[in-house]
Amino acid sequence: MNDDAVNTIKWIIESIPYGRVATYSQIAELAGLPRRARFVARILSDSDDSDALPWHRVVRADGRIAPRPGADKQATRLRRERVDVIDGRIDLKRYGWNDDRDMLTE
DNA sequence: ATGCTGACTTTTG
DNA sequence: ACAAAAGCCAGCA
Numbered sequence: 001m002n003d004d005a006v007n008t009i010k011w012i013i014e015s016i017p018y019g020r021v022a023t024y025s026q027i028a029e030l031a032g033l034p035r036r037a038r039f040v041a042r043i044l045s046d047s048d049d050s051d052a053l054p055w056h057r058v059v060r061a062d063g064r065i066a067p068r069p070g071a072d073k074q075a076t077r078l079r080r081e082r083v084d085v086i087d088g089r090i091d092l093k094r095y096g097w098n099d100d101r102d103m104l105t106e
Numbered sequence: 107a108t109g110c111t112g113a114c115t116t117t118t119g
Numbered sequence: 120a121c122a123a124a125a126g127c128c129a130g131c132a
Contacts, residue, residue, distance in 0.1 A: 001129060024114055037114040039129055045113055058113075066113040074113090 005033060009043055016057040019081045021090055022097040023061045041066070063092045 008031045016022045024037035033039065044055050056077040065071050065088050075085040083095050 028114095035115085035127060036129080038112065038127075039114095041113045042129070043113095055113085060113085061115055068113050071113080 001039060005031065005039075006043055008032075009040055010047075010051065010053060013040075013044075013053050013055070013058060016054055016097050019083055019095070020097040021057045021059050021063075021078070021083065021092070021095050023059055023063075023092070024066075025061055026097070027058065037061075057097075059090055059092075063090045063096075064088055065090070 009027060012027050012030050013022075024040045025035075027040045028034060028036040031040075040058070044053070044058060047053055047055070056074045060066055065074050065085070071088075075088065078085050078090070083090060
């Protein structure tokens with residue numbers, strides 16, 4: 001993949017609001033790269049702290065935290081910003097990144 | 107080109 | 120709800 005696509009994806013991840021989560025596939029979709037969820041995952045995997053990405057706000061399509069060494073830290077970081085993580089799972093209805101709902105007054 | 111890998115997703119059973 | 124299988128696609132050897 002070209003660096004352009006990589007940068008686009010990184011930019012999208014950076015724009016996930018505090019206290020919300022987005023899925024791998026959702027990010028790929030927003031980047032105009034449907035069916036590239038794994039590509040998004042790869043970018044996160046390859047990235048390091050110097051990228052300063054909110055990697056903890058990226059979860060699986062069903063709201064679960066992707067299992068891997070260090071996954072526990074993700075739950076901690078999310079809870080630190082008031083995101084409920086129950087049994088390794090996040091309720092996307094409530095915490096999923098959705099611009100529509102961001103505009104509503106609840 | 108070929109075959110395998112994987113912070114994934116969807117379909118099946 | 121859970122597990123297995125199948126589908127998926129960029130990257131790499």
